[in-house]
Amino acid sequence: MKFSQRKKGSHQIIAKLSQMNDHTYPSRLLRRYEHDPRIFADDARWLYFVLTFIVTIFYWNRQVFIPFRLDALWSLGVWLLYLPIRTVIRSTCRTPKWLVYVDALIMIINMYWWKWLPVSVPLLSVIITWEAVWSLPFMQALVVSGGLGLGYIITTFIAPIIPQEGPSSLFIAPFYPLVTILSYFLRRQMGLYESLAGTDYLTGLFNRRQLLQTYRQHESARWWVVLLDLDNFKQINDRFGHLMGDMVLRDLGRLIRQLFRAGEITARYGGEEFLILLPAELDRSVIAERLLRLNERLKDLSLRYPTPITLSGGIALSREDNEPLSDIIARADQALYQAKSQGKDQTVWAKDIVASPPA
Incomplete structure (x- = not known):
């Protein structure tokens, strides 16, 4: 089974468990007041x-x-x-x-x-x-x-x-x-x-819990999903130690906070994975330019470390309002897998976006 297929299955399982928890009686009773x-x-x-x-x-x-x-x-x-x-x-x-x-x-x-x-x-x-x-x-x-x-x-x-x-x-x-x-x-x-509870202590970005909660509050809107993954991060931890890996994650989180604005949701999605939600109204060229700036800053950051720091990314667009976030992430994850298989250090758009003309 391919790596992307395994992760897609895990996204679907997490979404189902989240829906089950949301329909329990205490949760429905308290959710009315928690926001x-x-x-x-x-x-x-x-x-x-x-x-x-x-x-x-x-x-x-x-x-x-x-x-x-x-x-x-x-x-x-x-x-x-x-x-x-x-x-x-x-x-x-x-x-x-x-x-x-x-x-x-x-x-x-x-x-x-x-x-x-x-x-x-x-x-x-x-x-x-x-x-x-x-x-x-x-x-x-x-x-x-x-x-x-x-x-x-x-x-x-x-x-x-x-x-x-x-x-x-x-x-x-x-x-x-x-x-x-x-x-x-x-x-x-x-x-x-x-x-x-909603902030990742290392990067200062949203954690997955806060990401899902924020997405529920804006679920009626359409979003670009940018899924980023640090290349060869395991080798960094193995060769230079986990302290070096934490420094890389912290610096990358700082760069992401600097480059993305209010209203654009940034989160540490998992270990070395980062997820960014951008409004669907943004043109593809704007997103590409923003990611290019992130890559240039990352090259400057690499000078501080004994090994190059690069990112691979996958980008997907929600197909309709109220689409489950797990479905959009699954498409972005497939694009990310393609970027990894093509040599890393690049960003790939989901197939349905490539097939459609730019906005």
Whole structure:
């Protein structure tokens, strides 16, 4: 079996295992929130709206909490009008800064009506504080959380239904700024861990996990796939040691980061293999010129080492939107195998690209 056929089979197996993992129940449950934790705040608002509606229906015919009826109707009316509009804005514009301030204002207004459901007010306010941390700079998020705490004090002191509720609000109000501070540090730590988990420590490029995740986020677009492989890398490790091999990989990663721009995805795909995703709108001549510059820089880099450093490459283009990345890589891998068999130190375009006229 040819080398390229074995690798093509491994790509297909990895793709199938990835699809199986994506359809497990915990993964489907958490994937809704992992790319944008603010979606959790959206769902929480609708959940509290449903709970408020259920409580309203349950207590409507009971002779308790007479002022509660009018308060509940006002609260339900405001949320029923605001939540659909807010959902449309969030789905089209993510979370504009002004929307977070509107959320806090409506929450403060609802605090007066929701005193009959006192537990819901602090909890939903914490949800708004959480979203402010993910959508605003730290000081603005702190202002929003402080406003929620101050609004809770004012609304409960105006006309508390439960006599002891007013003094107790003094202990609840500072809780919001504290949650903001803790959530801010949590967000920074999450960003740090995500960056470490998605970056190859040696080259500074994406690792395979981050590459696949980024491709899923832009799967609807078409891409050029450039698969590069260091020639004779095993001989470098065997003759000069693995430390020398690590130096070569690190320097090559630095060159790739310098030559490819934002929006062009660069990754260390495996041992000595590197993968680059370029937008399909790029002309073939632009890609060829970019790879030529990389090769020239690599020749200059070779002067630092006791052996020449060369690359072989294969290039493929996605045939349609939403094409699995493993299929595109398989075609690029076949072109890479052809480059290796023709003497290395060259780049070969996939057969379907060569057969079609240049864009």
